[in-house]
Amino acid sequence: MTSNQNILVKLNQAGFRIKDKWLVKGVSIQIEKGKIVTLIGPNGSGKSTTAKIALGIYKKIDGEVEKYTNKVGYVPQKISIDWTLPLRVRDFMVLTENLKDEDINEALSLTGVIQLKNKNLGDLSGGEFQRVLIARAISKKPDLLVLDEPVQGVDFTGEIALYKLIKKITDELNCGILLISHDLHTVMSATDHVVCLNGHVCCSGSPIDVAKNNEYKALFGEQASQILSRYEHRHDHIHTSKGEIKKN
């Protein structure tokens, strides 16, 4: 599986600093087609920075980034949009790529916000906006999805449904995902590779391996470790929010 053709992005000892302050240092990860790599770590540990290095947003970096695709979908953690722009959801969907109307509708239906298509972006609630962000990122059928806290502000049932959706999309599109999440339950349900950051890579490996790692325990505590190892994978049906049904 680790043949070179499957690699989408590769970070080699990558780091980023503002003047003398390192935000993150010495990160080596690679994201492959069809795999989910998750970054976990406390606040300020450099998770979003690592994502931005992988995306090429930060250019003056240490180390190397090799990016093998330009078909990228990005859900940033923080997004400051000038709400005075006259921008409807449908305009936002085609922001970086022209899409067919069917594709727009499909993506919005999948994340359960098709009814908001003609609404002004500024009128959405936080959770609704988050669903639109995810829809926008998946609608362009990317090779690489970078999701930085993608379900923040989404209600509890929605959160589970969206994570299932993300997993389903990886399988369908065979795209690679770089996921940043605080929710250890979800992290463990689908992740192939976990990278635990704390300014540097503190440990990495499969979820089970990481759970057993002492550094991880030191960072997150004994309880978090139990969450990881005890996780059971169990879901038998999929439903999007608001009872929307996906059309094929």
Place this chain on the structure above:
Amino acid sequence: MLDDFFIRALIAGLGVAIVTGPLGCFVIWRRLSYFGDTLAHSALLGVTLAYSLEFNIAFSVFIISSLIALILIQLQKRTNLPGDALLGLLAHSSLAVGLVVIGFLTFIRFDIMGLLFGDILAVTVDDLLIIWIGGPIILLILKLIWKPLFASTVNYELAEAEGLNPDRAKAVFTILMAGIIAISIKMVGLLLITGMLIIPAAMARNISSSPQTMVIFSILGGLLSVVLGLFTSLEFNTSSGPSIIAASLFLFILSLLNIKQSIKLKN
């Protein structure tokens, strides 16, 4: 037909309005009104250079405005001064230097009022050519960079992450701004050109729900302002540049009434 000064003025004005419409939307979206002002002020220097070196005015203004934009970008990188201070510094110093240079050029009679507020009625057939060739070129280039420019206006990091090269789009847009100032300086003058960019676009914002409709309303508003303003200036013998801007202000006020009505309807 082009012998009539009024027809020439009308054709020139309409040509400029078609271009200021979409550019003005970006000026508002990207909060560049003071940037536009700075470029316009520096245009005076361009005009004086054109006279002293017997150069084409539009070309000379374009060069100087682009140069000022470049200097601004460098200053932003190399100093710790806030953006608005740098803009003010460049705007007023280039205006002052322009006026000083005029003082040296005693052999030429300058129509200062015409420079500041425009003299659309003195537009020549050559000016028409510059507007109607330069204008469509500006629009074409804007169409080509629309996607990266608009995406980075909404969110820079999204545009960058998804491979749109927003920095290049921004640089091209700066040159387009210098271009529109160059072709319209004779018509509305350097003090009013920013008004021509901003006011129709602001009016359009009040009545639009999507970026595309805002651009269309902005163009229509500009065209209507030119027609209204020019006929007013003919009827009441007022100066033409300010009349056009006043007409666009009138349309802006009308668009505010529209907002009030729609709020009432909602309640």
